[in-house]
Amino acid sequence: xxxxxxxxxxxxxxxxxxxxxxxxxxxxxxxxxxxxxxxxxxxxxxxxxxxxxxxxxxxxxxxxxxxxxxxxxxxxxxxxxxxxxxxxxxxxxxxxxxxxxxxxxxxxxxxxxxxxxxxxxxxxxxxxxxxxxxxxxxxxxxxxxxxxxxxxxxxxxxxxxxxxxxxxxxxxxxxxxxxxxxxxxxxxxxxxxxxxxxxxxxxxxxxxxxxxxxxxxxxxxxxxxxxxxxxxxxxxxxxxxxxxxxxxxxxxxxxxxxxxxxxxxxxxxxxxxxxxxxxxxxxxxxxxxxxxxxxxxxxxxxxxxxxxxxxxxxxxxxxxxxxxxxxxxxxxxxxxxxxxxxxxxxxxxxxxxx
Amino acid sequence: xxxxxxxxxxxxxxxxxxxxxxxxxxxxxxxxxxxxxxxxxxxxxxxxxxxxxxxxxxxxxxxxxxxxxxxxxxxxxxxxxxxxxxxxxxxxxxxxxxxxxxxxxxxxxxxxxxxxxxxxxxxxxxxxxxxxxxxxxxxxxxxxxxxxxxxxxxxxxxxxxxxxxxxxxxxxxxxxxxxxxxxxxxxxxxxxxxxxxxxxxxxxxxxxxxxxxxxxxxxxxxxxxxxxxxxxxxxxxxxxxxxxxxxxxxxxxxxxxxxxxxxxxxxxxxxxxxxxxxxxxxxxxxxxxxxxxxxxxxxxxxxxxxxxxxxxxxxxxxxxxxxxxxxxxxxxxxxxxxxxxxxxxxxxxxxxxx
Numbered sequence: 001x002x003x004x005x006x007x008x009x010x011x012x013x014x015x016x017x018x019x020x021x022x023x024x025x026x027x028x029x030x031x032x033x034x035x036x037x038x039x040x041x042x043x044x045x046x047x048x049x050x051x052x053x054x055x056x057x058x059x060x061x062x063x064x065x066x067x068x069x070x071x072x073x074x075x076x077x078x079x080x081x082x083x084x085x086x087x088x089x090x091x092x093x094x095x096x097x098x099x100x101x102x103x104x105x106x107x108x109x110x111x112x113x114x115x116x117x118x119x120x121x122x123x124x125x126x127x128x129x130x131x132x133x134x135x136x137x138x139x140x141x142x143x144x145x146x147x148x149x150x151x152x153x154x155x156x157x158x159x160x161x162x163x164x165x166x167x168x169x170x171x172x173x174x175x176x177x178x179x180x181x182x183x184x185x186x187x188x189x190x191x192x193x194x195x196x197x198x199x200x201x202x203x204x205x206x207x208x209x210x211x212x213x214x215x216x217x218x219x220x221x222x223x224x225x226x227x228x229x230x231x232x233x234x235x236x237x238x239x240x241x242x243x244x245x246x247x248x249x250x251x252x253x254x255x256x257x258x259x260x261x262x263x264x265x266x267x268x269x270x271x272x273x274x275x276x277x278x279x280x281x282x283x284x285x286x287x288x289x290x291x292x293x294x295x296x297x298x299x300x301x302x303x304x305x306x307x308x309x310x311x312x313x314x315x316x317x318x319x320x321x322x323x324x325x326x327x328x329x330x331x332x333x334x335x336x337x338x339x340x341x342x343x344x345x346x347x348x349x350x351x352x353x354x
Numbered sequence: 355x356x357x358x359x360x361x362x363x364x365x366x367x368x369x370x371x372x373x374x375x376x377x378x379x380x381x382x383x384x385x386x387x388x389x390x391x392x393x394x395x396x397x398x399x400x401x402x403x404x405x406x407x408x409x410x411x412x413x414x415x416x417x418x419x420x421x422x423x424x425x426x427x428x429x430x431x432x433x434x435x436x437x438x439x440x441x442x443x444x445x446x447x448x449x450x451x452x453x454x455x456x457x458x459x460x461x462x463x464x465x466x467x468x469x470x471x472x473x474x475x476x477x478x479x480x481x482x483x484x485x486x487x488x489x490x491x492x493x494x495x496x497x498x499x500x501x502x503x504x505x506x507x508x509x510x511x512x513x514x515x516x517x518x519x520x521x522x523x524x525x526x527x528x529x530x531x532x533x534x535x536x537x538x539x540x541x542x543x544x545x546x547x548x549x550x551x552x553x554x555x556x557x558x559x560x561x562x563x564x565x566x567x568x569x570x571x572x573x574x575x576x577x578x579x580x581x582x583x584x585x586x587x588x589x590x591x592x593x594x595x596x597x598x599x600x601x602x603x604x605x606x607x608x609x610x611x612x613x614x615x616x617x618x619x620x621x622x623x624x625x626x627x628x629x630x631x632x633x634x635x636x637x638x639x640x641x642x643x644x645x646x647x648x649x650x651x652x653x654x655x656x657x658x659x660x661x662x663x664x665x666x667x668x669x670x671x672x673x674x675x676x677x678x679x680x681x682x683x684x685x686x687x688x689x690x691x692x693x694x695x696x697x698x699x700x701x702x703x704x705x706x707x708x
Contacts, residue, residue, distance in 0.1 A: 071639075072638060072639035072640070074460065074637055074639075076430075076459075076460055076461060076637065077460065077637045077638055079638045079639060079640070105430075106428065106430055106431065107430060107461050107463070109461070109633070109637070109638075111638055146661075147655060147658070147667070148667070148668070149660055149661055149664035149666070149667045149668070150655075150658045150659065150660060150661060150664075150667050151658075151659050151660065151661040151662075152658040152659050154654055154655055154658050155655075162602055164605055164609075172601070172605070174595075174598040174599075174601075174602065176592070176595045176598065178595075180585070180591050180592045181591075181592065197590060197591075199591050200591075202661070205661065205662055206659075206660070206661020206662060206664070207661065207662070224659065230584060230585050230591075230592045230595055230596070231534070231584050231585065231592075232586075232591060236551060237534050237535075237551075237553050237554075237584075237586060237591075238530070238534045238535065238584045238585075240668070240670070241528075241530045241532075241584055242584070243670075244528040244530065244670045245528075247526070247528075247651070247652075247655070247669075247670070248516055248528065250651055251518055251526075251648060251651070254651070255518075255644065255647060255648050255651070256635060256638050256640070256644065257638070258640055258643055258644070258647050261650065261651045261654070263651075263654055279463070281610060283428055283430065283431045283463070284426060284431055284433045284463075284465055284610050284611070285425075285426035285428075285433060286426070286433070286610070286612055289612055290609065290610065290612070293609060293612050294605060294609050296615065297601070297604055297605070297608070297609070297615045297617075298601075300508055300615070300617055301501060301504075301508055301509075301601070304501070304504045304505075304506040304508050305504065305505050305506050305560075305578065306503055306504060306505065306560070307500075307503060307504060307505040307556070307559065307560020307561065308505075308559055308560060308561070310503035310504075310560070312503070313501065313502070313503045313504050314502070314503070314594070315601075316594070316598045316601070
């Protein structure tokens with residue numbers, strides 16, 4: 001385990017991305033979103049991704065110089081073509097636009113095609129929440145999830161984030177993949193030589209499996225199988241519900257933008273699609289009361305009777321915000337493989353290591 | 355098992371509701387939504403509810419004569435007070451309004467407080483979809499669901515329905531409770547003296563249980579325990595994700611409308627809250643293409659390789675639309691207890707039985 005100051009880590013990511021051809025603004029966008037993920041403890045979406053971004057830029061999957069283009073525009077909507085630019089830059093550009101529209105018209109909806117991996121969805125949702133607005137972020141992804149009764153990964157894990165501003169408290173910030181667990185969880189289990197519980201993934205025949213290595217290998221080689229939707233295998237525990245939510249994310253992202261669905265991504269370019277929605281709660285005429293009113297529910301939830309053995313009931317986002325506070329004080333934690341890979345990258349690129 | 359013509363069943367429900375004080379329009383709204391549920395095979399939300407509605411009207415929980423009132427209004431939003439009227443009538447009124455706004459402005463958002471049980475969410479979503487629009491319906495409910503690490507039912511099962519129109523095919527219509535299973539499933543198991551699988555519900559100590567009778571009794575007596583969120587117990591299979599989605603439904607329904615959260619419902623009145631959202635996909639400038647583009651994904655999903663033993667891969671809504679076609683041809687199926695209860699109701703009210 002290693003600890004690094006957030007600023008230094010951010011500066012390093014920025015330098016790497018600039019070396020790959022990004023200008024300052026794009027490099028800063030990427031650095032900020034990646035380091036934010038590590039600070040929140042979402043290491044699967046943090047600087048561990050940097051090597052992959054470097055490779056994607058070398059392979060032409062990400063164009064480090066591309067500027068997003070507004071294809072269609074109304075007072076409440078935009079359709080944006082990311083032109084295969086860095087996902088973080090495209091997404092900050094798009095969410096800013098959704099926020100502007102929501103401020104002017106009450107609602108802003110932005111659908112985006114031809115972007116790339118954008119990191120944590122919650123980053124963009126939080127941009128809206130910081131302005132006192134309700135924010136929604138969705139993205140499709142590489143095809144990793146096997147829908148109910150199928151044995152093929154056609155859908156992405158399709159993360160969704162929704163946030164509501166609060167008064168004198170961290171926002172309510174839900175940020176989740178629509179698979180039961182993200183791929184990163186299987187990678188961790190594989191590294192530790194541990195079995196995974198039945199209900200996370202299926203093998204190439206569509207049967208539940210405890211072997212994370214097999215699932216990851218099958219996904220890499222496109223042999224079939226993959227992650228199960230939220231609700232698990234079949235319909236007994238509601239797997240068809242998670243499947244339905246995944247389809248919706250495809251329709252809002254790639255559907256509305258005429259972009260590529262998850263099963264069509266990463267052919268030549270990344271071609272990832274996103275959707276950003278922002279709403280000003282004042283359009284219901286209730287601004288002040290709304291925030292106070294919400295607290296009644298949130299307080300009732302965290303103060304409810306705990307089941308035996310439970311120490312605390314959480315609201316969504318709380319764990320991550322507390323991790324971030326710790327990281328700001330004590331430094332950002334990185335595990336050995338990530339740390340070593342960053343150091344190697346600094347040597348390869350002849351950049352100073354933080 | 356009994357079979358009745360939809361028209362006759364509808365007419366009977368209408369007569370019962372009129373006898374309770376509803377005018378024609380309200381009685382027809384209730385009859386249409388209830389019978390539609392039975393036609394789609396969602397019997398837990400069909401005419402089996404009629405007795406409960408009668409009781410709720412007698413007890414003053416539902417006011418059969420109340421008219422909803424528009425409290426706040428903009429070109430894209432309405433805040434509506436249901437004045438404790440019948441949920442179906444309030445909801446048709448509200449969804450019509452959302453549709454009008456979406457047709458005029460691209461988007462219509464309507465938040466509703468002080469309503470009652472509205473039947474199947476999909477009914478209202480379909481109203482939008484029939485006009486070529488994207489529809490969303492949400493409602494909170496009686497407190498039945500136990501959130502992650504708690505042992506108290508604070509949240510409702512909080513159904514969500516989202517629909518997209520299709521060309522020459524039934525719409526894509528997701529309609530689901532955000533608990534792993536609805537309460538109705540436990541009632542069926544209890545009636546058949548069958549155990550439920552672990553992952554559906556917890557007992558009064560917050561521990562997983564296989565005993566459906568105990569859970570139902572605990573819920574009735576407010577002793578603790580209840581239904582688990584989509585994703586099940588704890589965080590291993592994503593139970594905190596289902597929990598998060600339930601909170602969002604509370605915030606969009608009771609939050610935005612300053613209504614009652616699920617844990618506050620059914621004190622004196624029902625005080626159920628809803629949310630209706632409609633979007634015209636043309637606001638992304640892509641009307642014609644959008645519908646064709648969607649088909650690419652939906653076709654890929656249903657034609658994907660099936661896991662061993664699976665006969666068919668479904669899209670959301672397909673099963674229900676096929677049931678409905680059958681019911682329109684052969685009549686609406688009702689089980690014995692429901693049939694007998696309706697007959698008893700007809701005797702009590704001296705109404706002709708269909």
